Amino acid sequence: MAIDMETQNRTEPSFNELVQGIISDVQNLTQQQLRLFKAEMKEDFAKTRDASIPLVLSLPVLLVGVLLVGNALALLLHWATDLTLWGSYAIVGGLFTAIGAGLAYMGYQKFCSFNPLPDQSLDALKENLKWPKAK
Numbered sequence: 001m002a003i004d005m006e007t008q009n010r011t012e013p014s015f016n017e018l019v020q021g022i023i024s025d026v027q028n029l030t031q032q033q034l035r036l037f038k039a040e041m042k043e044d045f046a047k048t049r050d051a052s053i054p055l056v057l058s059l060p061v062l063l064v065g066v067l068l069v070g071n072a073l074a075l076l077l078h079w080a081t082d083l084t085l086w087g088s089y090a091i092v093g094g095l096f097t098a099i100g101a102g103l104a105y106m107g108y109q110k111f112c113s114f115n116p117l118p119d120q121s122l123d124a125l126k127e128n129l130k131w132p133k134a135k
Helices: 002-009 015-080 085-112 119-134
Strands: none
Touching: 015 085
16 A cells, blocks of 8 residues: 555656756767867877977978988999989989988878877767657
8 A cells, every 4th residue: 555655646757847858968968078079189189289299390400411411422422433423412312302202101101090080079979969860
């Protein structure tokens, strides 16, 4: 008998309360997804910045070094062989161009190894937005 009294005293939520609860849950979930999206964007931006700073700072130093070493190698090649001076510079310039192209390709591959966009957050947000439409 006590069980029947508890069942009669307990009221079920109204339709409006259920809808308000669903709307509140969707809002909370969307806010959480946006916070995750923002955090992931910050993390990816920090990775990009950290990878770019040493690269950018090394460029002027490398430029001066390559010019001096290239000039010295061309003069050495001209001195050691019967090549003309312009031929020696062409050989050394071609060598440095090939090395530079290889380094540029390696840098490009490193940047391609991660995606600066927050794929996980976007996928989760899309999935959560599809869910209410499916019901």
